[in-house]
Amino acid sequence: xxxxxxxxxxxxxxxxxxxxxxxxxxxxxxxxxxxxxxxxxxxxxxxxxxxxxxxxxxxxxxxxxxxxxxxxxxxxxxxxxxxxxxxxxxxxxxxxxxxxxxxxxxxxxxxxxxxxxxxxxxxxxxxxxxxxxxxxxxxxxxxxxxxxxxxxxxxxxxxxxxxxxxxxxxxxxxxxxxxxxxxxxxxxxxxxxxxxxxxxxxxxxxxxxxxxxxxxxxxxxxxxxxxxxxxxxxxxxxxxxxxxxxxxxxxxxxxxxxxxxxxxxxxxxxxxxxxxxxxxxxxxxxxxxxxxxxxxxxxxxxxxxxxxxx
Numbered sequence: 149x150x151x152x153x154x155x156x157x158x159x160x161x162x163x164x165x166x167x168x169x170x171x172x173x174x175x176x177x178x179x180x181x182x183x184x185x186x187x188x189x190x191x192x193x194x195x196x197x198x199x200x201x202x203x204x205x206x207x208x209x210x211x212x213x214x215x216x217x218x219x220x221x222x223x224x225x226x227x228x229x230x231x232x233x234x235x236x237x238x239x240x241x242x243x244x245x246x247x248x249x250x251x252x253x254x255x256x257x258x259x260x261x262x263x264x265x266x267x268x269x270x271x272x273x274x275x276x277x278x279x280x281x282x283x284x285x286x287x288x289x290x291x292x293x294x295x296x297x298x299x300x301x302x303x304x305x306x307x308x309x310x311x312x313x314x315x316x317x318x319x320x321x322x323x324x325x326x327x328x329x330x331x332x333x334x335x336x337x338x339x340x341x342x343x344x345x346x347x348x349x350x351x352x353x354x355x356x357x358x359x360x361x362x363x364x365x366x367x368x369x370x371x372x373x374x375x376x377x378x379x380x381x382x383x384x385x386x387x388x389x390x391x392x393x394x395x396x397x398x399x400x401x402x403x404x405x406x407x408x409x410x411x412x413x414x415x416x417x418x419x420x421x422x423x424x425x426x427x428x429x430x431x432x433x434x435x436x437x438x439x440x441x442x443x444x445x446x447x448x449x450x451x452x453x454x455x456x457x458x
Contacts (some may be wrong), residue, residue: 152212153176154176154215158184159218164345168349176188178192179194179198179207216256218240223263226271226275241282256287296359300362316374318434321431322434322438324387331390348363367420
């Protein structure tokens with residue numbers, strides 16, 4: 149079996165990609181700062197930091213394929229932690245790249261973002277653009293084939309609390325209302341995480357080596373349509389307020405496309421998870437999370453008085 153290392157494989161996108169790789173018969177090692185809650189019996193878990201060169205080199209030893217999902221992925225966190233963003237997203241990527249070259253890997257797959265096309269995204273966008281440039285130059289110099297995956301708006305099980313759609317659903321389920329910063333006209337091409345994971349394996353063929361791929365969905369929705377759908381699925385009367393976007397907001401509104409680095413091919417799934425079905429999955433996941441929290445509370449203490457992870 150070919151060894152594949154998924155760096156950042158304990159997270160949202162990385163864990164789903166790791167699962168599919170295992171299902172396809174690859175020998176999967178996950179390297180992450182945190183243990184994966186979704187680790188399979190046929191996967192190896194190595195705890196470590198992407199800035200620890202020795203640890204990364206040891207983890208990637210013998211790897212034929214390296215997927216790199218680690219780093220700061222939240223635009224808000226990137227805006228408030230500029231040094232860490234550049235350090236993890238650019239220098240960390242260089243450490244993983246160097247280890248992949250030393251390991252004699254055949255392919256380096258990097259999790260980038262559609263924000264590389266945009267003037268928005270601030271330091272997050274800049275870090276992804278810089279990392280892509282480093283990857284292209286590094287791989288050209290050392291003869292390592294690469295694929296850049298520019299993911300669009302991802303949603304689905306295992307999403308972080310700051311994930312846009314997960315945040316919408318959580319607020320509606322817990323509060324029965326939603327405050328949205330925007331006009332409701334903001335448009336996104338949503339893609340379910342499982343569809344994105346499947347496409348992340350498709351790109352291992354010869355056609356997609358040394359290229360950039362835009363991984364996005366076929367379903368385009370504006371925020372108002374999406375919010376209405378969430379209220380309907382949750383089963384409560386729509387109660388939403390639209391607040392003015394701050395001038396220093398880093399998210400794009402209608403489209404991310406403006407700045408263009410290297411030209412990318414666009415991959416969309418031929419068969420895909422419907423957005424409505426995907427939202428229902430998130431609603432069920434949020435209810436399960438609430439049940440876990442409530443099970444830890446002293447009897448008689450209402451949820452609203454609990455100051456925990458939420």
